Amino acid sequence: MTTGLYLSAMSQNSGKSLVALGLADSLIKRADRVGFFRPVFDGATIADDPMARLIREHFGLTEEQVGGAVSMTDALALIAEGDTEEISARAVSAYEKVAAHSDVVIVDGVYLPANALSVEFDLNVQIARDLGLPVVAIVGAQEETVEEAVTAVDVARTELLASKVDLLAIIVSRAEPELRDEIEKSVKRGDANLPVYVLPEIPELNAPTVGEVAEALKLDTEGIKAEDLSRDIHGIKVAAMNVSNFLNQFVDGDFVIVPGDRADIVAATLASALAPTFPAPSGVLLTGGLDALPGKNTAVGSLIDNAPFPVLSTTKDTFKSARAVSRVRGTLESGHQRKLAAAMGGWDEYVNKDELLARLEIERPASMTPLRFLHNLIETARANRRSVVLPEGYDVRILRASEIIARRDFCDLILLGNPAKIAEICRAEGIELPSTIRIIDIENNEYTEDFAATYAELRAHKGVTIEAARERMTDPSYFGTMLVYKGIADGMVSGAVNTTANTIRPSLEFIKTRPGTKIVSSVFLMLMEDRVLVYGDCAVNPNPNAEQLADIAKASAETARQFGVTPKVAMLSYSTGTSGAGADVDVVREATELVRASNPDFAVEGPIQYDAASNMSIASTKLPGSEVAGQATVFVFPDLNTGNNTYKAVQQSSGAAAVGPVLQGLRKPVNDLSRGTTVEDIINTVAITAIQAQSL
Numbered sequence: 192m193t194t195g196l197y198l199s200a201m202s203q204n205s206g207k208s209l210v211a212l213g214l215a216d217s218l219i220k221r222a223d224r225v226g227f228f229r230p231v232f233d234g235a236t237i238a239d240d241p242m243a244r245l246i247r248e249h250f251g252l253t254e255e256q257v258g259g260a261v262s263m264t265d266a267l268a269l270i271a272e273g274d275t276e277e278i279s280a281r282a283v284s285a286y287e288k289v290a291a292h293s294d295v296v297i298v299d300g301v302y303l304p305a306n307a308l309s310v311e312f313d314l315n316v317q318i319a320r321d322l323g324l325p326v327v328a329i330v331g332a333q334e335e336t337v338e339e340a341v342t343a344v345d346v347a348r349t350e351l352l353a354s355k356v357d358l359l360a361i362i363v364s365r366a367e368p369e370l371r372d373e374i375e376k377s378v379k380r381g382d383a384n385l386p387v388y389v390l391p392e393i394p395e396l397n398a399p400t401v402g403e404v405a406e407a408l409k410l411d412t413e414g415i416k417a418e419d420l421s422r423d424i425h426g427i428k429v430a431a432m433n434v435s436n437f438l439n440q441f442v443d444g445d446f447v448i449v450p451g452d453r454a455d456i457v458a459a460t461l462a463s464a465l466a467p468t469f470p471a472p473s474g475v476l477l478t479g480g481l482d483a484l485p486g487k488n489t490a491v492g493s494l495i496d497n498a499p500f501p502v503l504s505t506t507k508d509t510f511k512s513a514r515a516v517s518r519v520r521g522t523l524e525s526g527h528q529r530k531l532a533a534a535m536g537g538w539d540e541y542v543n544k545d546e547l548l549a550r551l552e553i554e555r556p557a558s559m560t561p562l563r564f565l566h567n568l569i570e571t572a573r574a575n576r577r578s579v580v581l582p583e584g585y586d587v588r589i590l591r592a593s594e595i596i597a598r599r600d601f602c603d604l605i606l607l608g609n610p611a612k613i614a615e616i617c618r619a620e621g622i623e624l625p626s627t628i629r630i631i632d633i634e635n636n637e638y639t640e641d642f643a644a645t646y647a648e649l650r651a652h653k654g655v656t657i658e659a660a661r662e663r664m665t666d667p668s669y670f671g672t673m674l675v676y677k678g679i680a681d682g683m684v685s686g687a688v689n690t691t692a693n694t695i696r697p698s699l700e701f702i703k704t705r706p707g708t709k710i711v712s713s714v715f716l717m718l719m720e721d722r723v724l725v726y727g728d729c730a731v732n733p734n735p736n737a738e739q740l741a742d743i744a745k746a747s748a749e750t751a752r753q754f755g756v757t758p759k760v761a762m763l764s765y766s767t768g769t770s771g772a773g774a775d776v777d778v779v780r781e782a783t784e785l786v787r788a789s790n791p792d793f794a795v796e797g798p799i800q801y802d803a804a805s806n807m808s809i810a811s812t813k814l815p816g817s818e819v820a821g822q823a824t825v826f827v828f829p830d831l832n833t834g835n836n837t838y839k840a841v842q843q844s845s846g847a848a849a850v851g852p853v854l855q856g857l858r859k860p861v862n863d864l865s866r867g868t869t870v871e872d873i874i875n876t877v878a879i880t881a882i883q884a885q886s887l
Contacts, residue, residue, distance in 0.1 A: 194551050195226075195286075195296040196359060197319040197326045201347045203308070205331035206364030206390065208242055208523045211299050212249075212531070213538030214327075217548060218295050219250050220566050226293030227252060230282040230318050231266045231301045232259035241524035242299060249531065251562050258289035270307055270314075279318045286322055295551070298324060316354045325359035325551070326351060332374065333365040333392060340366060340374045344387060359550055360386040362542070368392060371541075386550075388542045395533040395598070398423040399519040401474040401501050402527065404446070407519045408512070410476075410503045418591070419501040421527040422473040422621035429513045430456040438463065443470040443618065448513050451477040451504065457495065464499055464619070467611060471618040472500050476516065480506035499619040529623075532598035539573060540600060559755070561718035561848050567755065568878040573601040577884040579877050580680035582667035583688045584608030584630065590622050592873035597625040599874075602881040605629045605680050607667045633670045642673040649701045672697035675859050681884035684876050686864035691730075695854070698861045705887075708856045710735070712743045714750050715838050715851035716879075725751045725758075725825040726841075729834035730852035730863075740782035741789070744827045746855040748793045751825050753886055754879075760786070761804035761823035762797025763833070767813045779829055793825075794818035801826070801837070853879055860884050 196214070200207040211227075218225045227247070232240040237259035247257045260282040261269070269277050278301075290296055301318065303311045319326050328347045332340040344361055351358050366374050368391040375389040402420030405412045412420060425444030430437050434455050441447070441463065449456045457475070464471040475498070495502050505512055523534055583589050584606040590613070593604055606613065610630045617624055633639070639661065646669070647660035655663075663669045668689055674680040685694040695711065704711060712735075714727035727747035732739060740762070748758035764779040766772075776798050783797035796804070796819035803813040803820050810821030828834030842849045853876075854862050860883035862876050 194294065195228075195290065195298055195322065195324045196551060197298045197300055197315070197322065197324040198329060199300040199312075199315040199319065199326050199351075200302055200329045200331070201312075201343065202331040203302075203305070204333065204365070205329045207299065207302070207329045209364060209390065209393075209396070209534045209538065210327065210329050210362055211242065211246065211297060212523060212534055213542060214297050215246055215250055216535055216538070216566060217544045218297070220563050220570060221548060222294040223560070224256060224292060224294045225250065225252065226256040226258070226289040226296035228257075228286050228289045228296055228298045229259045230278065230286075230298065231261050231263055231303075233263055235262060241522070245524050245526050246297075248526065253292065255292040256289060258285050260285040266301075267303075267307060270303075270310055275310060275314050275317060278314065279321045282318050283321050298322065312350070316351070316356055319356050320354075325357040327359050327547075328361045330361060330363045331365050332363050332367070332389075334367065337370050337373050337377055340370070341377045344378045348385065358385060360388065360547055363387065363389040365392045366390065386543070386546055388547075390537055390541050393533050393537050395423065395521075396523060396530055397521050398425055399521045400424065400525060400527050400530075401446070401503070403521060403525050404474075404476075404516055404519050405503055406525075408503075408505060408507075408515050410505055412501075412503070415501045415503075419474070419621055421529055422501065423521075423529070423623065424473045427513065427516055428472075429509060430460075431509065434459045438469075441470055441472075444473050444623075445470070446516065447472045447475045448478060448509060448516060449475065450479050450509055452479070461495070461498055467615045473621065474501040474503060476512060477502065477504040478507060478509045478512045480504070500621070528595060529598060532595040536598045536600040539570075559723050560721060561723075564716075564718055564723050564754075565850075565875060568875060568882065569599060569601050571755075571885075572878040572881040575885045576602055577681040577881040578603035578605060578679075579880050579884075580605040580607065580671045580674050580683045581877075582607045582671035582683065582685050584613050584667075585616060586687045587616065587620050587622075588868060588870050588873060589687055590617055590620070590624065592870045592877070593628055594622050594624055595870070596874055596877055597628050600627075601878065603627070603629070604877075605631060605674065607631055607633055607671055609634065631670075631674075633665060633667060638670075638674075638677075638679075639664050642670065642677070645677070646673065646701065666697075668693050669697045672702060672861065675861065676702055682860035682862070682880035684862050684864060684873065684880050686862075687866060687868050687873065690866075691863050694861065694863045695731075698857055698859075702857050702859050702861065704856050705858050708742055708746060710739050710742050711854060711856040712739075712746055713852035713854050714747050715849045716754060716853065717838065717841060718848040718850060719845065720847075722824075723754070723756050724823075725756060726834060726838045727825070727827055727855075728831065729828065729838045731831070731854070733831045735830065737778050737781035737785060740779065740827060740829070741785035742856070744782065744786050744795065744825070745789065745791065747825050747827060748791065748795075750853060750855050750883075753882055756824050758793040758825045759819045759823050760791075760793055760795040760797075760825040760827060761799050761801075761819055762786070762795065762827050763801055763804065764798035764829055765800065766798050767800045767803045768798070775829060782827075796820055796823070797827075799823075850875055850879070853883075855883075859887055 300315045371391040378387045424446040428445045430449040463469040643660040647657045712728040713730040717724040751758040762783045764776045766776045779798040804823040807821035814820035
């Protein structure tokens, strides 16, 4: 039976979108199929509704799992006629269609414009009761005192319980940050020990982005990078003064609105953005449809074409443009990753998700989808916080990922690089690194001499002198690895710029392998449609011998457990059981016996072919009665050639996502990125590294 919950805002601008997003993120980790439903939606169809579109795209929901009942236009007409029962009747009918394709459904309750607010509460109560769903009430506390926020909670509780709804929890949202803790201490849970959670106002959510301004003003954004459109606007500067006065008032993140013929202001803004110690704008809006526009055959136009910030243009005059821009507010519905990361960071920090969702009867998922696995990475990393160093502090992808990781707040980060140079890159790219990220300049820091002395001592048998050791510590890979060795960081992620050899070599020199393990190996986490498989070794060891294969098998089983996969290990070969002979299959057979002789706490089978390891019907013929055949979760390939080609073939032919390579066998975690890595890859690898550090 489908479970659901109903979100009801108790005031306008309550922060209900953040709650809907947070609940969806929490539920996607605990249910196979999550649905999203809006009784009253914006636009002509539910596909036009910004919140429904965000939830569907961000969480990969199907068309059937997102639904709506009545458009806002039709709902207001029915309300004017006094027929709210018709809205509820349509909601019940439409909800059933979403519920048929979902295990749990979030109902994002009715919100109405100011002229219809008098019926909003009663309509939400009516629909929640007709659907038979428990209610999560959202109380907005923006600009309220502690006493006002506590009173609002008491009123919400009293009114909802008097209306005979099943009240699941109350969430106070948008509380003044400095009052959040006091509000939380002051609110009472009531006789039913009703959970009350308090979320602070998150400034990043209110600041509009350049993209939101462009959308609101219907401006052309062709040729502007998505990353530039996601820049936050921290202030608005209308440049109607001379250059000197303008620059005196101009600060980082300002959105500059200037007539298109003010070449002096345009040039000054550009010069400021290019100067390391001067502020850079979030963007520039050229008004009046004048000639100094991008692409125009003018000197200023040529400069603008190469500006390190987004430049928009409008035919409106400066006054009308400034007024229109000032009315734009930041929203989660825009879907910008930085806003989503900040919202989820707040949700995860201030809401006890286990307590909240324990009040719902949700059956444990029978499968593990790729989306749930990736979301679980973040939650697992946050549960036992660790620190990760990123040596490639000048790479834009690393910096973008760092900003999102810091906003999601699931581990501590250390970046290596000159702080001024990193700040310059961030300013040019519109990246805002939170102050929680530690930046260490490897050319000027408190560690170099100690690190060099330690390295010289560890490598004395190789003839390394203190002078050579100092030189080594100017290499970010060596310096970052030494941070891990010394326990200043718990793990390292590199390889966006450096080669795999440059990333791993320092680890092999002085972090070394774990006791009982002789080689460093790797696995890919293969995210299939309904389960996660572990493939090893597909990236490091070309032709492992029997002892090395056994090492890879044991390390891969341990890695599988770290990420919630019960290890059933298949030692792969071109032959199954005793059906084949030859040097290649003999190596796999010997490796399997070595694993068994070590008394592993996991099932292992080998030699075995891939089809017998993965297909139950084939397994019943080739190896009946095996604990592994037909149900293997860890696949150990006989050599790098086979493993690398197989993981890529499965990835391309089945659409599976391959996360990795995840290095294993080291005493402390170090992981390698590909040089074609994406921001999302970096975020996932950092989470994986933090999780590995939890058990090392």
